[in-house]
Amino acid sequence: QVQLKESGPGLVQPSETLSLTCTVSGFSLTSYSVSWVRQPSGKGPEWMGRMWYDGDTAYNSALKSRLSISRDTSKNQVFLKMNSLQTDDTGTYYCTRDRGDILSPFDYWGQGVMVTVSS
Amino acid sequence: DIQMTQSPASLSASLGETVTIECRASEDIYSNLAWYQQKPGNSPQLLIYDANSLADGVPSRFSGSGSGTQYSLKINSLQSEDVASYFCQQYNNYPFTFGSGTKLEIK
Numbered sequence: 001q002v003q004l005k006e007s008g009p010g011l012v013q014p015s016e017t018l019s020l021t022c023t024v025s026g027f028s029l030t031s032y033s034v035s036w037v038r039q040p041s042g043k044g045p046e047w048m049g050r051m052w053y054d055g056d057t058a059y060n061s062a063l064k065s066r067l068s069i070s071r072d073t074s075k076n077q078v079f080l081k082m083n084s085l086q087t088d089d090t091g092t093y094y095c096t097r098d099r100g101d102i103l104s105p106f107d108y109w110g111q112g113v114m115v116t117v118s119s
Numbered sequence: 120d121i122q123m124t125q126s127p128a129s130l131s132a133s134l135g136e137t138v139t140i141e142c143r144a145s146e147d148i149y150s151n152l153a154w155y156q157q158k159p160g161n162s163p164q165l166l167i168y169d170a171n172s173l174a175d176g177v178p179s180r181f182s183g184s185g186s187g188t189q190y191s192l193k194i195n196s197l198q199s200e201d202v203a204s205y206f207c208q209q210y211n212n213y214p215f216t217f218g219s220g221t222k223l224e225i226k
Binding site: 035043044045046047058060061062094099103104105106107109110111112 | 120151153155162163164165168174206208210211213214215216217218219220
């Protein structure tokens with residue numbers, strides 16, 4: 001069955017770089033796109049960016065200068081790197097599978113990883 | 120960016136009641152709208168896509184409607200397991216944006 005699982009550090013120092021990995025199973029990264037979505041506690045989610053099935057990327061313009069998304073199809077993994085972290089970057093970070101169309105919602109979500117930005 | 124305005128922010132209803140949650144987009148999103156349910160401590164789950172299509176495994180008491188800039192989610196015959204937060208999301212334009220959520224409780 002389709003599964004996504006995020007991994008990475010739970011605590012990051014201010015101004016440092018966040019590195020997260022999304023490991024997927026049950027589908028191919030060359031057939032489906034994967035997005036990263038984050039959610040501050042008690043607030044609505046925020047779409048961060050997408051790794052398209054063809055290897056192209058799209059980013060939220062609000063984060064584009066700090067964000068990089070890449071992948072390793074041989075390992076079924078998608079990576080997120082975001083630099084210059086601040087306290088308002090604290091929240092739960094999810095990777096999601098895009099349903100399959102060019103314009104598509106997120107039909108599967110990982111369990112999420114809680115990231116706290118604090119010294 | 121397209122702003123998604125969701126109302127109400129919170130809602131309390133009795134078991135068996137019908138509830139409606141509204142979502143307004145700041146511009147036409149051509150029915151490229153999804154609804155998600157997020158139970159406490161869990162990830163969001165897709166309920167509705169393309170404004171009115173039920174996602175796999177979602178009970179038929181959930182339904183979506185709307186077009187243009189105005190959309191709604193209706194839950195018929197409210198059950199205790201429907202206690203959750205509900206979010207709308209547009210995927211018509213980058214960046215995809217979400218509403219701020221509706222927290223549904225049982226009276």
